[in-house]
Amino acid sequence: MTAASPPAPSPQEDWRDLAALCTAVRAELPQLTAGITDRIREEIPDYHLVPRSEHEAGVLQQCEGLLSGLVTRRGPSPEECRHVRALGRERAREGLPLQSLIAAFHVGYREIWNILLSRAGADDEDGPGRQLVRLVGTVWTWVEQITGAAAEAYNDALRAQDAVQLGLTYRFFQGLYARSPEEPDMAQLARALGYAPAGAFRAVCAPAWTDEQLTELRGRLNRRTGTARCANRGASMVAVVQGMPAGTVIDAMRDLVPRLPIGTGLERRGLPGAAATILDAQAALALAGTGGPAVPFDGAWLAATLFPQADRLAPLLEPAVGPAASHPELALTVRGFADNGFSLSATGRALHLHPNTVKYRLNRWRELTGWDVHTWPGLSASLLGLGLAQAGAFGPHDRG
Incomplete structure (x- = not known):
């Protein structure tokens, strides 16, 4: 306490007026609780995850406990702490963020305290208001101990829940990677993880994360509509x-x-589709660059499929590497030509170039690579070579 803190309550003092105030407010709690619950849900939107009736019951119990503690000038009892631990575990199962749980206790205790102050007459020297102000320390003890117990139980429940879910996720992914999605226990695993086995799945892949990052990501996705399970698998x-x-x-x-x-996979149905979309996403990830947009398999399926065969294809497609590195404007024009209907004028408008400049660049590309983009063999080789070169399939190349 600082020097400005109110004096501690004396056990010899007559507390009957304050006890009468707390008892009167406690009798009105069934009506007051609705307003306090409204305020919590207004200030903390995450509480839409908690059923209203269940939320009101919890607010009522917490307010009753605080009022009882003020009457007897005590902190939370072991039984009250056990109850709030159970509440913390339940909120974890419901997916409520921990910060929202803690904030709700602060709002609820603030509201009941303001109700007491408004009725106590703090300016009355002989009224209960002066005594109430001297119980600020008791109220803070309630806030500290109740929120501490709730947070501890919440984190314990979250760790246990994460451990179970992570174990199931590893088993599910293992089955998908082993190409045994039709095994009977795979459908059971899918349901246990919240999936509809016959529904549509999509995979999203990235380089491996730390355990702390994965835990945070799972928490965020668990608060979204739908089902998402994630884990590291190799790299x-x-x-x-x-x-x-x-x-x-x-x-x-x-x-x-x-x-x-x-990299993201195609949306595919059923457990065989879940296995296939992981392969899609990992293939697309091979083409993704740091800081660039996510690469969807449906937009890059050809290059993604050919990327693992880059060594075999290098003698055919590597002619794109040197010219693309030394003359990036040529590579840009080749792509623009393909994206704009193979029209010199349309490509020029898209790239802010004169059509003759577009024509010159395409001819220069042909001179350097031997590929004429006006033909299917030349265009396909150009685009595949550029795509694989951009993804690093052919290794670094001298720009000189």
């Missing part, structure tokens, strides 16, 4: 989602690890 972090947009997962990942390379 990759794999998230398999259902009923959740890939963009939601990507945003959560990039919020935690900015500039993260990310």
Whole structure:
């Protein structure tokens, strides 16, 4: 306590007026609780995760405990701490963020304290208001001990829940990687993890994460609509989602690890589809660059499929590497030509170039690579070579 703190209560003092005030407010709690609950849910939107009736019951019990403690000038009892620990575990299971749980206790205790102050007459020398102010230390003891017990139980429950979920996730991913999605226990595992086995799955992959990063990501995704399970698998972090947009997962990942390379798979149905979309996402990840946009398999499937064969394809496609490195404007024009209907004028408008400049650059590309982009063999070789070179399939190349 600082020098400005109110004096400690004396056991010889007559506390009957304060006891009468607390008893009167306690009798009105069934009506007051609705307003206090409204305020908590207004200030802490995450509480929409908690059923209203259950929330009101918890607020009522906490307010009753505080009022009883003020009457007897005591802190929380062991039984009251046991109850709040149970509440902390339940809020963890409901997916409520810990900071929201703690904030709710502060708001609830603040509201009941303001009700007491408004009725106590703090300016009355002989009224209960003066005594109430001297019990600030008791109220703070309640806030500290109750929130501490709730947070401890919440974290214990979260760790246990994460351990069970992570074990199931590893088993599920192992089955998918082993290409045994049709095994009977795979459907049971999927249901245990919250998936509909016959539903649509999509995978999102990134380089492997730390355990702390994965724990934070799981917590964020658990608060979203849909199902998302993630774990490291070899050098990759794999998230398999259902009923959740890939963009939601990507945003959560990039919020935690900015500039993260990310690949996404096709949305595929059933457990065989879950296995296939992981392969999609890992193939797309091979093309993703640090800080660049996430690479979707459906937009890069050809280069992603050919990337593992880059060594075999190098004699055919490596002619793109040197010219692209030395003359990036040529590579840009080749891509622009393919993206704009193979029209010189449309490509010029898109790249802010004169059509004759576009024509010159395409001819120069042909001279350097031997590929004529006006033909299917030349265009396909150019685009595949550029795509694989950009992904680093052919290794570093001298720009000189």
